[in-house]
Amino acid sequence: MTQPTGPLKGLRVVDLTRVLAGPTCTQMLGDLGAEVIKIERPQAGDDTRGFAPPFMPNTRESAYFVGVNRNKQSVTLDISKSEGQAVVHRLLESADILVENFKVGALAKFGLAYDQLKEKYPGLIYCSITGFGQTGPYAPRPGYDALIQAMGGVMSLTGEIEGEPQKVGIPVADLFAGLYGTIGVLAALRHKQETGEGQQIDIGMLDTHVAWLANQGMNYLATGENPPRLSNQHPNIVPYQVFPTADGYMVLSIGNDPTFERFCKNFGLEHLLADERYATNAARVGNRALVTETLTAVTRSIPTDEWIAKLEALKIGCGPINTLDRVFADPHVKARDMLVRMEHASGESMTVIANPVKLSATPPDYRSAPPVLGQHTDAVLSRLGYSADEVAAMRGSGIV
Structure with missing residues (x-):
């Protein structure tokens, strides 16, 4: 030793x-x-x-x-x-x-x-x-x-x-x-x-x-309501979750409104920015199912690795869902x-x-x-x- x-x-x-x-x-x-x-x-x-x-x-x-x-x-x-x-x-x-x-x-x-x-x-x-x-x-x-x-x-x-x-x-x-x-x-x-x-x-x-329990514990203390299970979705931010791609899945993490605007303008969704249901994070949280359905139709069109390359170039949070072999091989x-x-x-x-x-x-x-x-x-x-x-x-x- x-x-x-x-x-x-x-x-x-x-x-x-x-x-x-x-x-x-x-x-x-x-x-x-x-x-x-x-x-x-x-x-x-x-x-x-x-x-x-x-x-x-x-x-x-x-x-x-x-x-x-x-x-x-x-x-x-x-x-x-x-x-x-x-x-x-x-x-x-x-x-x-x-x-x-x-x-x-x-x-x-x-x-x-x-x-x-x-x-x-x-x-x-x-x-x-x-x-x-x-x-x-x-x-x-x-x-x-x-x-x-x-x-x-x-x-x-x-x-x-x-x-x-x-x-x-x-x-x-x-x-x-x-x-x-x-x-x-x-x-x-x-x-x-x-x-x-x-x-x-x-x-x-x-x-x-x-x-x-962090934000979820505080969500309960603020409202008195038990937070529901949301699968892979974030309780306070939308879209911030798993999305399907053409060949698997990825995590898309859009943490604020300017990033959502940048995402929409670069992937054929600019029309959503004029829709009040998508305009702010609070609105997107209130319309979680609609936002998820809308974006899923787009994310399914491109393979994971292509999505990661495009999103990283735009400085939009994203990542593949790696199995452990890919984790330990990651550069x-x-x-x-x-x-x-x-x-x-x-x-x-x-x-x-x-x-x-x-x-x-x-x-x-x-x-x-x-x-x-x-x-x-x-x-x-x-x-x-x-x-x-x-x-x-x-x-x-x-x-x-």
Whole structure:
């Protein structure tokens, strides 16, 4: 493992997370230079090690696990036993941050809850990521991405107009919770820098989901009316949606009246500008079905790639609906270095999705590929002062 170069270098994170929300947070901290020590269950490890197929080529590493666990050291440890808890405490003596996503109250059984640690480690930043947060009537419940998408309202807004509610195709509830957790950690680090004090960060997936209801949440608060599902249409802008083309589909994003005027004048629709039903965005929103029908008759006449070329030349927002093969082959995605090759402990080289945060002075670095289970147990315990005989004894008793 090479030395970190990011802005968080020198910081140590004890990572008691698994699956997606927590590992998203700790991978971001690792990418930014923190030393992340991931505690995993002996024999089993993070649940996502078993979320397969697919596996990464020529390995037994699940693609799911690999996606959110680079720049981490894997230590197998049974924290349900006192010897395992003692190892965690030894780690905390030099740690700055602990991130966990156990159910509320679960870590208290092991003496590792925030209230049990804060006096001994007053500078510790302790980030808890759970389904529903540390307080409130739902706090004891487990949280799952699809469940949170349902309860948080996003599924009511997603899907065909006459169809059933739909979840987003990637686990956005988990991802947003992890990223909000990172923001909380960075803010807490700033506070610690000023005061020396640590604190607990309480991230509830439902809270973060409600927070990013954004314009749709505000539409409800402004009107008291539940926004309807609009399929691929925008609730406040028309036309801003999927349109069929001669050979597929595209997204057309016309965000203001001058752009709509430019579109009409260049594609044989100038007569619409004299029709009050099309004249302003507010009028087009009120006549959504008519506008969609009118423009669909035009968009079907030209293939997608031809549309994109014509619209981009006019500086009108548009884009193809890419499958993932086209996403990763896109010249812009390539130019932005959004794929990274990393050498894995298996001996294989694997491609991972890069960190999107571009920092000019201290960019994210890619020191180590996602670890195999327990890859760093001996090295980390040795650094903590455990002898080879002590590690062997713990291994023999199932502690590591």
